[in-house]
Amino acid sequence: MNILEGMRWGEKQLLAKKVDNPRFDADILLAGILKVSRDRLYLERDRLLKQNEETAFREWISRRSEHEPLQYILQRQEFMGLVFYVDERVLIPRADSEILVEKWLELVHLDEARGLKPNTKVADLCTGSGALAISMAHYFSGSKVVGTDLSPDALAVARQNGVNLGVAVEWRQGDFTAPIREEKWDWIVSNPPYVSRDDYLLCAPEILREPSMAFLGGQDGLEFYRRLAEEAGFLLNQEGKILLEIGWDQAESVGEIFQKRGFATQVFPDLAGRDRVILAR
Known part of the structure; x- marks a missing residue:
């Protein structure tokens, strides 16, 4: 999948599990995997995810679907x-x-x-x-x-x-x-x-x-x-x-x-x- 497809897929998975702010969380998790800012996702929305990036993203979405806090997954909080x-x-x-x-x-x-x-x-x-x-x-x-x-x-x-x-x-x-x-x-x-x-x-x-x-x-x-x-x-x-x-x-x-x-x-x-x-x- 490309970046835009990944964001949409992540949002759908989190929405199904009644996670608050599903699109925001999906975006932030994907940005964390790619080590870029959220706005960069949209600028590079057609870029294909590498296999290891997609695998890691699916794992993080799975964890967030179980209501694990976003900060624990990213291991950071400002x-x-x-x-x-x-x-x-x-x-x-x-x-x-x-x-x-x-x-x-x-x-x-x-x-x-x-x-x-x-x-x-x-x-x-x-x-x-x-x-x-x-x-x-x-x-x-x-x-x-x-x-x-x-x-x-x-x-x-x-x-x-x-x-x-x-x-x-x-x-x-x-x-x-x-x-x-x-x-x-x-x-x-x-x-x-x-x-x-x-x-x-x-x-x-x-x-x-x-x-x-x-x-x-x-x-x-x-x-x-x-x-x-x-x-x-x-x-x-x-x-x-x-x-x-x-x-x-x-x-x-x-x-x-x-x-x-x-x-x-x-x-x-x-x-x-x-x-x-x-x-x-």
Whole structure:
């Protein structure tokens, strides 16, 4: 088949399996096989696919037909302008989480303008692919960033991303705050698991292919926030702060959890105007 026939065939296969955006996904997968941009497919639409290219494309379409996430097949995801390696060992970084890094950078620069020390010591809990930790270290060179995760498999991916992107982050394996309890921190930042059990069962099949521990936040989705609020006072420096991603409907509940522990909180929206990030100090 030629390139145009391949795009049409891929779209038809994915449409039959009720995959969202079947033409886009087919195009992106074929572009990935050919190592060209999507627009190049249309410019070269009459070119015949080589046998190995067609075989690989059919395999990738088969995987996508089973609702394997596009990012796992391509083994890449862009986040904060950086390209991260991802596979089934880690949560796929979402654009929503970029708000967390952007807000952190804004707050750090405000502190710097007020004369606070620029050598910011940051712990990124539940680091997964390392997207948050690496992005913070990349865009604020004065920071010392530690990324932690319970999963050694996730940390292997994070380490690989640190090497690939040439960014220095210290990686520590352990449960929750265990890897950071012996020190005091300027910042604790995290995109924690915050999906309730009931909501998780309603997720799209692609999400169910990602590590469940990266989503499930207990029965009501708030378990991580409760645990962190209990320990935070012992983990932070005097001017220390916590910045966390939250679900769109969790701002009030998470705010109350931290306020009961003596923290003042502030909520920031994402680009769609939904509550997305909470600051506790």
